Structures are given as C-alpha cells and as structure tokens.
Amino acid sequence: MTINEIRTRIEALVDEGSGKTLKDAKSIKHIGIDPDKNMVIMIIAIAKTGGDEEKNLLRQIAKIVKVEMGFKGLKVQFEETKKLEGIGSNQKVKFIIVASGKGGVGKSTVACNLAYALARQNKKVGLIDADIYGSSVPRILEMEHEHPRANQEQKIIPFHAFGIELISTEFFAGEGKPVIWRGAMLNSMMNHFFFDVKWSKDLEYMIIDSPPGTGDIMLDLRNLAPTAEVLIVTTPHPSASDVATKAGLAYQQLKHNVVGVIENMSYYLNPANYNQEFIFGKGGGQLVAEKLGVELLTQIPINQPKHHLSLFEGDEETGKIYDELATIFTVRE
The missing domain is CATH 3.40.50.300 (P-loop containing nucleotide triphosphate hydrolases)
Incomplete structure (x- = not known):
C-alpha cells in the first residue's frame, strides 16, 4: 500500500463538524508510513477536536487503515482548523x-x-x-x-x-x-x-x-x-x-x-x-x-x-x- 492509496481512501470521509469531506476541506496535512512498525501516521485538521465527531472519524480511519488495508498500527494527530492559522x-x-x-x-x-x-x-x-x-x-x-x-x-x-x-x-x-x-x-x-x-x-x-x-x-x-x-x-x-x-x-x-x-x-x-x-x-x-x-x-x-x-x-x-x-x-x- 502506498501513501497515495491511503490518501484516496481517507479523503472521501466526512468531517461531521464541517459537513465536508476531508478532500474538500483540505484536512489531510500529513500521511506517512513507518515501515519498521508497519504503522500509518497522520495529521488531520477538523472543525472540532475532542468530541464525538473526532471519535467517529478516528473509528472510520482505523477501519480503513487497519482492517481493510492491513496495517498493524495507526497514529492520528487531530488539529482544530481554527487553530491552524499561521x-x-x-x-x-x-x-x-x-x-x-x-x-x-x-x-x-x-x-x-x-x-x-x-x-x-x-x-x-x-x-x-x-x-x-x-x-x-x-x-x-x-x-x-x-x-x-x-x-x-x-x-x-x-x-x-x-x-x-x-x-x-x-x-x-x-x-x-x-x-x-x-x-x-x-x-x-x-x-x-x-x-x-x-x-x-x-x-x-x-x-x-x-x-x-x-x-x-x-x-x-x-x-x-x-x-x-x-x-x-x-x-x-x-x-x-x-x-x-x-x-x-x-x-x-x-x-x-x-x-x-x-x-x-x-x-x-x-x-x-x-x-x-x-x-x-x-x-x-x-x-x-x-x-x-x-x-x-x-x-x-x-x-x-x-x-x-x-x-x-x-x-x-x-x-x-x-x-x-x-x-x-x-x-x-
């Protein structure tokens, strides 16, 4: 599996806080693969962190990455979009x-x-x-x-x-x-x-x-x-x-x-x-x-x-x- 394949699958998911897909909201800030640990690392910007929206999105990402794509590990860092103003x-x-x-x-x-x-x-x-x-x-x-x-x-x-x-x-x-x-x-x-x-x-x-x-x-x-x-x-x-x-x-x-x-x-x-x-x-x-x-x-x-x-x-x-x-x-x- 490549980073582009992961991105294609993940970017179709919807951020419930904004109602937009991760692709439309340009939410995916980073996707990386740690081959030694067979782990995917992501940084994703969403409308609101810490709530049910984040938990639901994390479950959907985990299903794709670990169950469907076969990776052993997953680390996702969520950032609030409003905080990413730099x-x-x-x-x-x-x-x-x-x-x-x-x-x-x-x-x-x-x-x-x-x-x-x-x-x-x-x-x-x-x-x-x-x-x-x-x-x-x-x-x-x-x-x-x-x-x-x-x-x-x-x-x-x-x-x-x-x-x-x-x-x-x-x-x-x-x-x-x-x-x-x-x-x-x-x-x-x-x-x-x-x-x-x-x-x-x-x-x-x-x-x-x-x-x-x-x-x-x-x-x-x-x-x-x-x-x-x-x-x-x-x-x-x-x-x-x-x-x-x-x-x-x-x-x-x-x-x-x-x-x-x-x-x-x-x-x-x-x-x-x-x-x-x-x-x-x-x-x-x-x-x-x-x-x-x-x-x-x-x-x-x-x-x-x-x-x-x-x-x-x-x-x-x-x-x-x-x-x-x-x-x-x-x-x-």
Whole structure:
C-alpha cells in the first residue's frame, strides 16, 4: 500500500463538524508510513477536536487503515482548523523555496543572502530553516545559540537577525547536537514552524531553506505552501547539476513554479590578473535551466564577504547580484 492509496481512501470521509469531506476541506496535512512498525501516521485538521465527531472519524480511519488495508498500527494527530492559522494561511505572503539536488552547493547561503537583500529593500521578510538535518542558517546569520521562547498565547516567538524574522531547528536542539528524526517528526516540526510561530502579520516574503534532494519535507511543503515558487541552486560541476535537475523536476511534478536556476560558485575572479577561473567547470547551471525549461537567473562567483561571515552588503559586487535577484521578485508585486 502506498501513501497515495491511503490518501484516496481517507479523503472521501466526512468531517461531521464541517459537513465536508476531508478532500474538500483540505484536512489531510500529513500521511506517512513507518515501515519498521508497519504503522500509518497522520495529521488531520477538523472543525472540532475532542468530541464525538473526532471519535467517529478516528473509528472510520482505523477501519480503513487497519482492517481493510492491513496495517498493524495507526497514529492520528487531530488539529482544530481554527487553530491552524499561521503563515501558510496568510494570502499576502509570497513563499520562495530555495532548493538544491545535493548538499554543499551553498543553498543556505543563497537563501540567507536573498532574504537579506529583500530586507535591504525594506521588505518584511521571514526565513524558515527547513534544512533540518543540516541546519546552518543561524551560523550564517552570526547568531548565538539560545532556546526559543513563547508568548502568552503559547506561540513561538521568532528570532530576529539582520532585519529578518526566522526560525530554525538549531534552536530546538542542543548546541552542536545532531538531529536524528524520522519522517513523522520532521512533519511535526514543519507544522510548528508554519502554524505555531508568531510571525508578523505584515510579512511580505517567506524564504524557505529546503533540505537538499527529494524527500518528506518536499512533500510537506507542497501542502503547507502550495503557492510557493522555487529557486534551484547548483554549482557548475556535473555531479551537482545532474541531481539539481532531478530536484527541479520533482518540484515541477508537485506543481510548484520553478522560477529559475542559480549557479553558485560559478568562478573565481583572480585578483592578480582579474581573469575568471572556473574551478568547478562551466555550464552546469545553464544545463539545468535548459532541462527544466527555465531561465538561468544569475551566476554567483566564489567570494568572501567584506563585512560579515557569509552575508554580502549592497556595496559588494556579490551583494549587487543578490540585490538584482531580489528585484526579480519585487518587480512582480
């Protein structure tokens, strides 16, 4: 049995509290399978939790999953629809997913610099560090480790750096500690980031630093931010560009709009003779763009910022490149 088969069966059920099918109400927030335990894990939003409506729906789901489909276990987390009012329900926010096929291509650095470039243009910007296993956003933004705080409504207060609101798994784990989670826990954390953080109501852009490759979070983002546009980051080297193409195709299959490709580490400008030296080869970004049928938006050189650890200011050549990249989105407002 596949997740799609489970979804097809479950989405026909009716939430008695709203009178709508789970499909019509877009109630199914997550479905996962734990193969080790032969268990199905779900997150479902319904009109009212804790009453007979929830109990009746749970019995119907259990009948389908355990009796008819043969799974040994079932775990369902019900959420009230009215409580799921977070950044994902803010129609004014433009979501931009920064993605890559593999790690080490500078995706997180691109995400942070794009967010910073938008902030320099006086835009209200949020940043979700969804690269849970390889979180580096706090380090890029030169932040000290501290644990999250909540307000009186028990909403998580986002952190702030360089005019950007942000949240990251790094703040929930011990300093320097690895995150070793299964898919269901990843989805739970993503839901917290979208629905349990007290994001400013006037946010205009939300940058999402997605984990490299394809996997659970890519599927979660399809549900959490269905209108998000995608930037694919690669280096010129074939080993990076090949898997970047696969990531881009996956986002297109999920009906996301892939805006274009960013070729990072394109060249090194030799200060001795001002020649461009192509350390990682040439043409990878253009190749990805052609295969995806999109534009190669920019080529970012290998460079060290003058003022910060990883962020470029507007008075630097690379900073100007990020300003131009940000303008691609702001001119479309």
